[in-house]
Amino acid sequence: MKRGSGIGDQESGIGDPGSSYVGAGFSRPYSPTLLIPIFAIAIVTLLSPALLGQQGLRRTPGAVYDIDFPGKKSGPPPRRDISGIWEFANGGGEGIQADGAKAMPSDGKPEHELPFTPEGRKAFQANKPTFGFTQVPSALTNDPMPGCDPQGFPRIVLHNAHHEQIIQTATQVVILYQFNKKWRSIWTDGRKLPSNPEVPAWDIKGSPPAEARFWGYSVGRWVDDYTFVADSNGFDDRSWLDNAGRPHSDALHVIETYHRVDADHLVKTITIDDPKYYTRPWVALDKLPYRLQSPSLEIPEQECVPSETAKYNQLFANPAAK
Amino acid sequence: MKRMLVAVASGVALLSVSLAAHHATAVFDLGKRLTLTGTVTEWFWANPHCLLRFDVKNDSGEMMHWVAETQAPPNMTPFGWSKQSFAVGDQVTVILEPVKNGQPLGRILQVKLPDGKTLVAGAPAIPAGGAQQ
Numbered sequence: 001m002k003r004g005s006g007i008g009d010q011e012s013g014i015g016d017p018g019s020s021y022v023g024a025g026f027s028r029p030y031s032p033t034l035l036i037p038i039f040a041i042a043i044v045t046l047l048s049p050a051l052l053g054q055q056g057l058r059r060t061p062g063a064v065y066d067i068d069f070p071g072k073k074s075g076p077p078p079r080r081d082i083s084g085i086w087e088f089a090n091g092g093g094e095g096i097q098a099d100g101a102k103a104m105p106s107d108g109k110p111e112h113e114l115p116f117t118p119e120g121r122k123a124f125q126a127n128k129p130t131f132g133f134t135q136v137p138s139a140l141t142n143d144p145m146p147g148c149d150p151q152g153f154p155r156i157v158l159h160n161a162h163h164e165q166i167i168q169t170a171t172q173v174v175i176l177y178q179f180n181k182k183w184r185s186i187w188t189d190g191r192k193l194p195s196n197p198e199v200p201a202w203d204i205k206g207s208p209p210a211e212a213r214f215w216g217y218s219v220g221r222w223v224d225d226y227t228f229v230a231d232s233n234g235f236d237d238r239s240w241l242d243n244a245g246r247p248h249s250d251a252l253h254v255i256e257t258y259h260r261v262d263a264d265h266l267v268k269t270i271t272i273d274d275p276k277y278y279t280r281p282w283v284a285l286d287k288l289p290y291r292l293q294s295p296s297l298e299i300p301e302q303e304c305v306p307s308e309t310a311k312y313n314q315l316f317a318n319p320a321a322k
Numbered sequence: 323m324k325r326m327l328v329a330v331a332s333g334v335a336l337l338s339v340s341l342a343a344h345h346a347t348a349v350f351d352l353g354k355r356l357t358l359t360g361t362v363t364e365w366f367w368a369n370p371h372c373l374l375r376f377d378v379k380n381d382s383g384e385m386m387h388w389v390a391e392t393q394a395p396p397n398m399t400p401f402g403w404s405k406q407s408f409a410v411g412d413q414v415t416v417i418l419e420p421v422k423n424g425q426p427l428g429r430i431l432q433v434k435l436p437d438g439k440t441l442v443a444g445a446p447a448i449p450a451g452g453a454q455q
Contacts, residue, residue: 058397058400058401058444059400060396060400061399061400092400096397130348135348136348137348137349138349146370162396178396300396300399301396302369302394302395302396303369304369304370305368305369308366308368308369308370309369309370311366311368311373312368312369312370312371312373312391315366315373315375315389316371316373316389316391316427319425319427320349320421320423320425320427321349321423322423322425
């Protein structure tokens, strides 16, 4: 199958963000030879661990991050256990994927081109995101999220991801997500995924009628004592994969891999497999590290509120796009 | 020395632009900065963005009503912002990046409060609609 030509050929109308800089108050030109070392000092200073701890690292009150434990080695991983409250090991900002899936952002770079099928490219071109290489002003978007339509899976972890609490029972791995207080059940009782993802249903007597879902159908298994793999299908194709408008079809199959590295860390990988829209599977999250938190950590509330969104659109988004 | 300090400041400003460039950049006049002093009329602590509304008297004495956004509450609290950050009537000095179309709208970079403290919108890019997100 022919590989798609990528997102670089989309009409975006977006120029180089850095090219329009107007330094307010700077009226005199300065020598580049003077600026280069000064820029270097400024950048190194801003990126220093101390400052990252205060500014660049987004902290949830009560949460801990790897930067809080310099040089400390974690203990061995527990066997077949990924339960607990998890936060991004390198700061809350790690989950923010404004321009699309972290491992494949929509930035116009050739290495981030997605392997669209013709049908997938057509679906991508129909989506009008407010971020990424094909972004449009907020008032012109057809992103389902600003109206508080369901984010669904996997966008819940490929857009503005936050804490997760994982609960393991005898038959499920349950993941609780901060945004909109959503959850998913990954069944570990041996059931099989729906065989027809376009008309999905559990092959279990007494199950609800066949229907595509925003959160799909999920089953999981331990592939070794420290690696849990979940497969999901049966998705409602109205949701987007990420904040950059990457689409998925009703044939979407998502593979999640959770690897317990040590006592304090879990890394997550998400692979998108959608033969209708993509010529081959692609990795959307690549070993993103999480750190185990105190069991008493309070996860913040974060809700999409339609009335607040309407007020924002009225006061800001609509007049800004005129 | 003064020249060097100004150059350092410009370097920091440029870096901050690159850090902020993830945000819905289509409507903003990227890199432009305005410093406005005015009176708070509303602090809307909400999704997908918080809004600070404030009145500013321009050079000709005309009162302008500004609306400036921040990210969603969970993305602001780590940087010291809260629902109680502003009260109606507070005198504040806002540094913002305005929108391109000339409307009195922008996104907040920092606000100096009546007590002299400064709140910085330090969160890295958070999506719009999704920002609630």
